Structure formats: structure tokens, C-alpha cells
Amino acid sequence: MKEEIANRLQQISEQNLIDIEQAKEQGRSVIGFYCLYSPTEMAVAVNAIPVPLCGTRNDPIPAAEETLPRNLCPLIKSSYGYGVSDTCPYFRASDIIIGDTTCDGKKKMFELMARFKPTHVIELPQSQNNPMAMEFWRAEIEHFKTVIEETSGQQIDKAKLGAAIKLMNRERHVRKALMDVNKAKPAPLRGAELIEILFRVGFLADKEYGISLMEELTAAAREGAFRQGDPPKNRARRILLTGVPVGLGSDKIVNIVEQLGSDIVAFENCSGYKQAFTVDEGKDPIDALAEQYLATPCSVMSPNEGRFNLLREMVEEFSIDGVIDLTWQGCHTYNVEAYLVDKMLQETFGITSLHLETDYSESDTEQLKVRIEAYLEML
Numbered sequence: 001m002k003e004e005i006a007n008r009l010q011q012i013s014e015q016n017l018i019d020i021e022q023a024k025e026q027g028r029s030v031i032g033f034y035c036l037y038s039p040t041e042m043a044v045a046v047n048a049i050p051v052p053l054c055g056t057r058n059d060p061i062p063a064a065e066e067t068l069p070r071n072l073c074p075l076i077k078s079s080y081g082y083g084v085s086d087t088c089p090y091f092r093a094s095d096i097i098i099g100d101t102t103c104d105g106k107k108k109m110f111e112l113m114a115r116f117k118p119t120h121v122i123e124l125p126q127s128q129n130n131p132m133a134m135e136f137w138r139a140e141i142e143h144f145k146t147v148i149e150e151t152s153g154q155q156i157d158k159a160k161l162g163a164a165i166k167l168m169n170r171e172r173h174v175r176k177a178l179m180d181v182n183k184a185k186p187a188p189l190r191g192a193e194l195i196e197i198l199f200r201v202g203f204l205a206d207k208e209y210g211i212s213l214m215e216e217l218t219a220a221a222r223e224g225a226f227r228q229g230d231p232p233k234n235r236a237r238r239i240l241l242t243g244v245p246v247g248l249g250s251d252k253i254v255n256i257v258e259q260l261g262s263d264i265v266a267f268e269n270c271s272g273y274k275q276a277f278t279v280d281e282g283k284d285p286i287d288a289l290a291e292q293y294l295a296t297p298c299s300v301m302s303p304n305e306g307r308f309n310l311l312r313e314m315v316e317e318f319s320i321d322g323v324i325d326l327t328w329q330g331c332h333t334y335n336v337e338a339y340l341v342d343k344m345l346q347e348t349f350g351i352t353s354l355h356l357e358t359d360y361s362e363s364d365t366e367q368l369k370v371r372i373e374a375y376l377e378m379l
């Protein structure tokens with residue numbers, strides 16, 4: 001990333017922490033979210049600040065391992081470690097933590113987290129096609145509304161929720177526009193740059209500022225500002241990353257691919273394109289939120305046809321040469337689903353995916369390099 005853009009993003013992040021502290025002093029609530037299934041619109045409807053809390057760094061994991069099993073998913077350990085060691089300012093600022101019963105490890109971790117932080121866990125069905133599941137899920141979203149009302153001391157009516165949906169749709173729309181820049185060949189943004197922008201903007205207390213910043217960076221990327229002076233890369237492969245979420249600190253696969261001269265041009269995971277949806281603004285807001293959020297195509301759903309549809313669309317639209325399917329150690333749902341991802345890609349596009357299972361440490365970096373290099377050469 002060009003130095004001035006990187007410095008600016010760093011300054012924006014630092015200023016954002018100050019802004020959040022000031023907003024709290026003025027009475028705004030901060031709501032910590034851990035998963036894409038929880039509608040952030042509910043927080044926005046009461047002018048609270050939603051912050052994404054999934055841990056993406058290795059540093060807090062030893063603190064988590066004093067309580068949690070070592071062979072648990074690193075994302076869960078990192079998230080818990082930040083909380084228990086009180087080393088994440090966003091966790092500290094949160095008035096309440098919102099979890100979901102997604103995978104077994106995460107839902108059991110929230111039980112432990114609830115011992116030192118107010119926590120509400122939304123019960124998530126495991127199927128998207130069952131009418132009883134939708135009825136149950138809608139009731140959970142209604143209940144979630146009352147939790148946010150109690151936390152913030154403000155009522156949420158249809159008008160407030162409708163306005164929050166509109167604002168979040170605009171944010172998702174510009175997020176998607178930024179990601180879509182990389183449909184161009186060569187990709188104007190490196191995968192590491194895209195992840196850094198999306199990650200940092202996700203914490204911003206001022207949503208309107210986040211939207212205008214992404215619009216500005218999208219325009220700059222289209223004009224080639226990020227890659228000015230880059231040497232031409234004749235053998236660069238266009239790679240799509242699918243599977244578990246990645247963020248700053250858990251992006252080692254992205255960095256390895258790019259060190260080897262190829263580009264991660266698109267992210268299908270919930271750090272990327274899984275967030276590129278639109279909530280229906282014409283429906284009852286609770287119905288619309290319930291329908292759209294339950295449709296999130298994550299491997300915790302069984303079956304999870306939406307992920308395959310999304311992958312098919314992205315492989316075509318981003319002119320993808322190869323797919324890396326990333327699984328964090330201990331993540332059974334993505335691990336099992338890797339078989340179906342590879343089968344679909346082979347049958348539809350004749351592409352074999354590279355399935356990698358790793359954690360947040362650097363201990364297997366050399367091994368990963370060898371496997372990724374062999375895969376890129378094969379494409």
C-alpha cells in the first residue's frame with residue numbers, strides 16, 4: 001500500500017478510538033459483535049456504535065489457553081484472549097457482547113465470556129430452508145431488539161429500524177463497490193490492502209465517514225493510485241480466498257500468495273463478499289432482517305447451498321484462476337465443507353482448489369509457502 005494511504009488509515013484508526021471514548025462519555029452505547037448473523041442495524045437504530053470483535057491476532061491466544069483447550073479454533077481463542085486479558089480497547093468499550101450459537105466452540109466460549117462481560121447470545125437455527133426455523137429465528141431477532149433497547153435505554157420503532165437498514169445497505173453497497181474494483185485486470189488492489197481497508201473501516205464510529213472514505217479509496221484504486229510504479233507481473237494468478245474469516249494479523253496466507261507474485265483478488269469469506277448483501281427496504285424491518293441474515297452462506301448452516309452459488313458467481317465475475325479454501329484448525333464445519341467446495345469447482349470450472357488448514361502462528365509458514373507455490377505453478 002502506498003505509504004501515505006497506509007499512514008492515513010493508521011491515523012484514522014487512532015482517532016476512532018478517541019471518538020469512541022468521547023461518544024461513550026456523551027451517552028452513546030457501544031455494542032460488540034462477533035458474527036455476521038447478528039444484525040448490526042439493531043445497534044445503529046439506537047445510535048449505538050457496533051464494533052466487530054472477532055480476534056485476528058496470535059498475541060492474546062496464550063491468555064485464552066489458560067482456560068480454553070489448545071486445539072480450539074484460533075479465532076475463538078484470540079477473541080476470548082482479548083477479553084480475558086483486557087487488551088482490546090473495543091472489547092473494553094463494549095457495553096454488551098452479542099454472540100450467536102454458530103459453531104460449538106464459539107457458543108461454549110460465550111458461556112465463559114459471560115462471567116466477566118454482559119453477554120447476549122442469539123440462538124441461530126442450523127438450517128435456512130425450514131419454515132419452523134424461520135419462525136424461531138424471527139422471534140430471536142425480536143428478542144434481540146429488546147436486549148438492545150434495554151442496553152441503550154431507547155426504544156426501537158419501525159422508522160428507526162428502517163433508517164438503520166437504509167444506512168447499512170449504503171455501507172454494504174460501497175463495501176461491495178470497493179471489492180468489485182478488483183474485477184479489473186490486473187487487480188488495482190492487493191488482497192492485503194483490501195483486507196486492511198475493510199478491517200479498519202469496520203471499526204469506525206461514524207458510519208457516514210466510513211462510507212465517504214470507502215468511496216474515496218474506491219475512486220483512487222480505479223485510477224491506479226495503489227499500484228503506481230509496480231513492475232508488471234506476467235505470471236500472476238488471480239486467486240479467490242474462501243473459507244474462514246481473515247483480518248489484520250490473520251492474513252498470512254494472503255501475504256504468502258502475494259510474496260509469490262500472485263494476487264488474492266477476491267474474498268468470499270465473511271471478511272469480504274459474504275457482507276455484500278442488501279436487506280429488503282420494502283418489507284417489515286424485522287421480517288427483512290430475519291430473512292436476509294439467516295441467508296448468510298456460512299458453513300455452520302446445513303446444507304449451505306448459498307455458499308456454492310456465491311462462489312460460482314465470484315469465480316466468473318472476478319476471472320478467477322485458482323481458489324484457496326482456508327480452514328482454521330479446529331473448525332469442523334469449514335473443514336468438512338472443503339470437500340464439497342472442491343467438487344463443485346472441479347465440476348463447474350475444472351478448477352482444483354487448494355485446501356489449507358492452519359492457525360494464527362507463523363510456525364508452518366515455510367510449509368505453507370511450498371504448498372502454495374506448487375499450487376500456483378500448477379494453475
Ligand code: SF4
Pocket residue numbers: 034035036037054102103244245270296298299300
Ligand atoms: S465464519 Fe460464519 S460463524 Fe464465523 S463469523 Fe463468519 S458468519 Fe459467523
Ligand code: SF4
Pocket residue numbers: 073074075076102103104105106244245300328330331332333334
Ligand atoms: S472459524 Fe469455524 S470454528 Fe472458528 S469461530 Fe468460525 S465457525 Fe467457529
